[in-house]
Amino acid sequence: MKAVIPAAGLGTRMLPVTKTQPKEMLPILNKPAIHYVVEEAINSGCDDILIITGRTKRAIEDYFDRSPELEEFLKKKGKEKELEEIRRISEMANIMYVRQKEPLGLGHAVLLAEKFVGDEPFAVLLGDDIIVSEEPTTRRMIDLYNREGAPVIAVMPVERDDTKRYGIIKPSNLSRPPVYTVDDLVEKPAPEEAPSNLAIVGRYLLTPEIFTYLKNISRGKGNEYQLTDALKLFAFSRKLLAMEIKGVRLDIGSPESWLKANIYMGKRSGII
Ligand code: UTP
Numbered sequence: 001m002k003a004v005i006p007a008a009g010l011g012t013r014m015l016p017v018t019k020t021q022p023k024e025m026l027p028i029l030n031k032p033a034i035h036y037v038v039e040e041a042i043n044s045g046c047d048d049i050l051i052i053t054g055r056t057k058r059a060i061e062d063y064f065d066r067s068p069e070l071e072e073f074l075k076k077k078g079k080e081k082e083l084e085e086i087r088r089i090s091e092m093a094n095i096m097y098v099r100q101k102e103p104l105g106l107g108h109a110v111l112l113a114e115k116f117v118g119d120e121p122f123a124v125l126l127g128d129d130i131i132v133s134e135e136p137t138t139r140r141m142i143d144l145y146n147r148e149g150a151p152v153i154a155v156m157p158v159e160r161d162d163t164k165r166y167g168i169i170k171p172s173n174l175s176r177p178p179v180y181t182v183d184d185l186v187e188k189p190a191p192e193e194a195p196s197n198l199a200i201v202g203r204y205l206l207t208p209e210i211f212t213y214l215k216n217i218s219r220g221k222g223n224e225y226q227l228t229d230a231l232k233l234f235a236f237s238r239k240l241l242a243m244e245i246k247g248v249r250l251d252i253g254s255p256e257s258w259l260k261a262n263i264y265m266g267k268r269s270g271i272i
Helices: 033-043 058-064 068-076 080-090 106-111 137-148 160-165 210-216 227-237 255-268
Strands: 002-006 048-053 094-099 122-125 129-132 152-157 167-171 179-187 198-206 241-244 248-251
Touching: 002 033, 002 106, 033 048, 033 058, 033 122, 033 129, 033 137, 048 058, 058 080, 058 094, 068 080, 106 210, 106 227, 122 137, 129 198, 129 255, 137 152, 137 198, 137 241, 160 198, 179 227, 198 227, 198 241, 210 227, 248 255
Parallel strands: 002 048, 002 122, 048 094, 152 241
Antiparallel strands: 122 198, 129 248, 152 198, 167 179, 167 198, 179 241
């Protein structure tokens, strides 16, 4: 299975740090957020990974590349543990890059993966969403795809008041947790208009048919090409599933959620 990690957004909620530092490279303890996302892809069986980057995102490529000078330095100093860790990162997976020249939205970013994907199903993991769970979420989604033969999006229940911050699915009346058939998707509905409290999180298991839909949507919310709009069209004519995640989802997109993510991981690892 191939994996696509979109990481080309400008991260405006995290400005000014994201002026020069990719949001996906912000540290969660001593690892950048995207490290955890790449680990999930690998642990789910995805060896070929395409990261969608853009201007000011060079640090992502450098992070997963070899660093001969640093390796030499650590070797001379006898810092074997650090040396091993640095080498391991550069050998984690077969990572390729494509640049999104303008941040025209997540839908536009995913469309850039068309050639890389070919005609197989593929996983999409957002570079700013970490899911801490025993079994990797993407692995569970691949298993569901293999059983049902339909694309899957990950969802999680949210407080009714919070529906306005997420894409929300309308599950079919017949579906039961943790797997739902999606009838419709609504972008950031007010609580009284939300068709459920199931919010879309940053994991998708898609088939190449999605590219046809992505080519047919026009600019939506924020004047950007939205993946949600393509999925909505998809759900009207084909079977689309949603699966509840297990574990804890950490969003690093705003100062508050980034700080909470660090506190959570700090407590989990016993540092604080
Ligand atoms: P977000 O909307 O959370 O990211 O996109 P953003 O646009 O960078 O952040 P704000 O809202 O301005 O603070 C979700 C994911 O999609 C990627 C982002 O990098 C992030 O991982 N993305 C978004 C792209 O790759 N390209 C885009 O044009 C937009």
